[in-house]
Amino acid sequence: MSIHKVEGIILRNQPFRSSSLIVTFFTREAGKIRGVAKGVHRERENRQAGFEIFTLAEFIFYEKKRSDLHLISDATILESNDVLRVRLESIAYGSYFCELVDELTEVQDPHPRIFDFLQTALKYLPVISPERLTLIFTVKLLGEMGWIPYTDGCVFCDAKPLERGYFSIKQGALLCDGCRSKDQGAPAISPACLELIRMYSRQEMASCLERASSIHAVNELQRLLTQFLNYRLGKILRSRRFLESVRPSLRNT
Numbered sequence: 001m002s003i004h005k006v007e008g009i010i011l012r013n014q015p016f017r018s019s020s021l022i023v024t025f026f027t028r029e030a031g032k033i034r035g036v037a038k039g040v041h042r043e044r045e046n047r048q049a050g051f052e053i054f055t056l057a058e059f060i061f062y063e064k065k066r067s068d069l070h071l072i073s074d075a076t077i078l079e080s081n082d083v084l085r086v087r088l089e090s091i092a093y094g095s096y097f098c099e100l101v102d103e104l105t106e107v108q109d110p111h112p113r114i115f116d117f118l119q120t121a122l123k124y125l126p127v128i129s130p131e132r133l134t135l136i137f138t139v140k141l142l143g144e145m146g147w148i149p150y151t152d153g154c155v156f157c158d159a160k161p162l163e164r165g166y167f168s169i170k171q172g173a174l175l176c177d178g179c180r181s182k183d184q185g186a187p188a189i190s191p192a193c194l195e196l197i198r199m200y201s202r203q204e205m206a207s208c209l210e211r212a213s214s215i216h217a218v219n220e221l222q223r224l225l226t227q228f229l230n231y232r233l234g235k236i237l238r239s240r241r242f243l244e245s246v247r248p249s250l251r252n253t
């Protein structure tokens, strides 16, 4: 077994046997890592040890060669992100960010940009409209993973600039009028929404966050991406269901 020291953000933890946890965290250098942490099954021990969701910590783990479930020997909390655990809104959206990263990535497949996207999203979550932040984060993540790799023009004939068009839920791609026959079920996408998805794909997260956007375009893009994710994942994420169930009460707070 070789020993490693890495920084990572906790995506989730789950009880394992009588006194351990299986911890999943995302690192800049090595992507997603899963490991067993022993003797931390009680909530207070878990918190003190740095295994709570959203925590940024430095982990020491022993890599097992024949399994992707390693042995975590120590964690030092670098940023507890306690502020995210105070409000239901931050818990709901933050959990969605973490589950999305967990679902879209494979273990030990490095994506340094995803680490940065997640860290940025968690940093801005308490201070910015969570809907817009979620959209920006989702577009960046889908682009990085190659799920929506191209937004410049029509994916088939490369017609551009595409002023209006269609978004193929099946392909995660934009189509022009002439290529609509490739996916008859593709819903139309408005010019404002097209502009938004392009901007989010091309620009850094921080500059996307600085730009104001029309609420109609934000809602439209949110609908399209939710349909796309549900189709590609073949399910609705647990954290998404939770988010939808608490959203009406969040609007009143």
Ligand SMILES: [Zn+2]
Residues within 6 Å of the ligand: 154, 155, 156, 157, 158, 159, 175, 176, 177, 178, 179
């Ligand atoms: Zn076309």
